[in-house]
Amino acid sequence: MSHRADVVVVGAGIVGASIAYQLARRGVAVIAVDKGKGPAEGSTGASSSICRCRYTHPEVVRLAFHGQSAYGNWAEFTGLDSPRSGLHSVGVLWMMGESPAKVDADVEKLRTAEVAAESLGPGEVNELFPALSTCAEPFDLSGETEHVCRPGEAFLFESRGGYADPVSANQDLVDATRARGGEVWFDSRVVDVTKGPGGVSGVALADGEEISAGLVINAAGPWCNRLNTLAGADLSWTLAPTRVQTVYRPWPAELGPLPATADSSTGIYFRPESGGSQVLVGSVLAEDEEEVVDDPDHFKRVPDAGFSEMKLAAFHHRVPGLEPRGMPTGIAGLYTINREDVHPVVGPTGVEGFWVANGFSGHGFKLAPAIGSMIAQEVSGESGEFDTDVPMSFFAVDRPRIRFRTSDSPLTRNVSGSRYHGPVHRRSDRTCSAISSLRSGRISR
Numbered sequence: 361m362s363h364r365a366d367v368v369v370v371g372a373g374i375v376g377a378s379i380a381y382q383l384a385r386r387g388v389a390v391i392a393v394d395k396g397k398g399p400a401e402g403s404t405g406a407s408s409s410i411c412r413c414r415y416t417h418p419e420v421v422r423l424a425f426h427g428q429s430a431y432g433n434w435a436e437f438t439g440l441d442s443p444r445s446g447l448h449s450v451g452v453l454w455m456m457g458e459s460p461a462k463v464d465a466d467v468e469k470l471r472t473a474e475v476a477a478e479s480l481g482p483g484e485v486n487e488l489f490p491a492l493s494t495c496a497e498p499f500d501l502s503g504e505t506e507h508v509c510r511p512g513e514a515f516l517f518e519s520r521g522g523y524a525d526p527v528s529a530n531q532d533l534v535d536a537t538r539a540r541g542g543e544v545w546f547d548s549r550v551v552d553v554t555k556g557p558g559g560v561s562g563v564a565l566a567d568g569e570e571i572s573a574g575l576v577i578n579a580a581g582p583w584c585n586r587l588n589t590l591a592g593a594d595l596s597w598t599l600a601p602t603r604v605q606t607v608y609r610p611w612p613a614e615l616g617p618l619p620a621t622a623d624s625s626t627g628i629y630f631r632p633e634s635g636g637s638q639v640l641v642g643s644v645l646a647e648d649e650e651e652v653v654d655d656p657d658h659f660k661r662v663p664d665a666g667f668s669e670m671k672l673a674a675f676h677h678r679v680p681g682l683e684p685r686g687m688p689t690g691i692a693g694l695y696t697i698n699r700e701d702v703h704p705v706v707g708p709t710g711v712e713g714f715w716v717a718n719g720f721s722g723h724g725f726k727l728a729p730a731i732g733s734m735i736a737q738e739v740s741g742e743s744g745e746f747d748t749d750v751p752m753s754f755f756a757v758d759r760p761r762i763r764f765r766t767s768d769s770p771l772t773r774n775v776s777g778s779r780y781h782g783p784v785h786r787r788s789d790r791t792c793s794a795i796s797s798l799r800s801g802r803i804s805r
């Protein structure tokens with residue numbers, strides 16, 4: 361049977377569902393199709409879904425801010441009376457071992473973009489988050505170099521940042537799309553991108569259904585390269601589905617609140633999970649983003665034992681009062697890294713009527729509402745509430761590489777690394793408890 365739409369979006373993860381919703385709220389006839397049984401079976405379901413705004417480029421700061429505004433006003437944004445998701449504004453703390461001058465300069469940049477940001481001293485960090493050590497000394501997690509803690513001087517804090525539940529947010533956008541007259545079909549695998557005399561004419565599904573449309577948008581996450589091949593689109597960007605791991609462990613309520621945190625001394629990030637009863641720990645190191653996966657349908661979905669052990673040891677360094685107890689769990693998911701500049705490619709390709717929204721490189725959750733907005737404005741010519749003012753051309757497929765800098769990685773990849781080979785600047789008599797625990801095998805596994 362043949363169906364008709366103005367736009368077909370392939371993939372209804374957080375990016376595809378956001379595009380579909382932004383089109384539907386403008387009255388565009390859209391059908392989003394997804395091969396999964398329900399929302400968030402791809403990258404989105406494994407996402408740490410941290411929403412922070414500290415990036416190098418003002419455009420990316422704005423996009424992240426517009427995404428954060430959408431998640432922060434989720435009921436209003438989606439138009440749903442009782443959405444399942446929304447932003448947990450626990451704050452985002454950057455523990456990067458930076459100078460006060462560097463932190464002040466970045467606070468100023470963020471404030472110019474309306475982002476709530478401040479510089480905190482170690483005492484202020486401990487007032488807000490008593491469990492956190494303010495050590496800024498990088499160390500060697502292998503234990504080869506003795507670590508001596510040294511408090512950092514300044515920490516950038518985004519007080520309105522935080523995280524959202526990714527699966528619920530995805531489901532909310534599906535509901536919101538349908539409420540505005542758009543269609544979202546699950547269990548609907550695209551097996552062909554059909555062509556007519558003027559370019560792409562629609563898609564064919566595995567069950568024999570066909571949808572004709574003047575515009576097909578590839579929002580297929582880690583499967584994006586397969587779809588580009590079906591459409592005959594050659595992007596000349598290396599979009600690599602990459603396995604990324606996270607580990608969870610229990611968080612004792614008596615240790616107080618935790619912000620979402622980037623920690624350069626050991627190369628981890630973490631945030632509360634499960635309403636604060638757990639903590640999720642991931643990596644910000646490039647060495648943990650090297651496992652490219654050939655088949656996104658088949659990869660190891662649990663974290664490696666070595667990964668869990670090292671990241672939990674690093675977390676114990678940051679939270680010295682944490683008892684090494686409880687069984688860690690975790691998941692591994694895929695995100696699609698644009699190996700050229702870690703930014704997505706969005707918009708028209710060389711194939712008429714075939715657009716992409718791919719290569720989010722670990723930023724896709726926070727950016728999704730703004731990506732949907734930029735695409736829908738381009739398609740419909742209409743702008744409104746919650747729309748971004750960053751044009752789609754910023755991420756154009758034929759753009760030059762966007763210069764890659766420190767804060768543009770998933771949480772921030774370009775940190776100094778976990779190995780410390782330099783001098784200890786100021787001695788303290790407290791040797792890091794995580795290292796000694798790791799050496800004596802006391803870290804929870």
Ligand SMILES: Cc1cc2nc3c(=O)[nH]c(=O)nc-3n(C[C@H](O)[C@H](O)[C@H](O)COP(=O)(O)OP(=O)(O)OC[C@H]3O[C@@H](n4cnc5c(N)ncnc54)[C@H](O)[C@@H]3O)c2cc1C
Nearest residue numbers: 371373375395402403404407410550581693723724725726
């Ligand atoms: C461990 C981890 C941590 C992360 N942390 C963060 C973070 O803190 N902050 C942040 O902003 N981002 C983060 N991300 C990245 C973010 O989650 C992704 O960028 C985002 O989820 C990508 O969404 P998507 O919709 O493009 O892809 P997906 O969620 O993968 O959706 C793609 C969809 O396409 C469908 N599909 C594929 N092929 C076909 C086909 N042929 N026919 C029909 N459907 C098809 C799939 O079923 C899938 O549902 C993280 C990701 C991971 C894995």
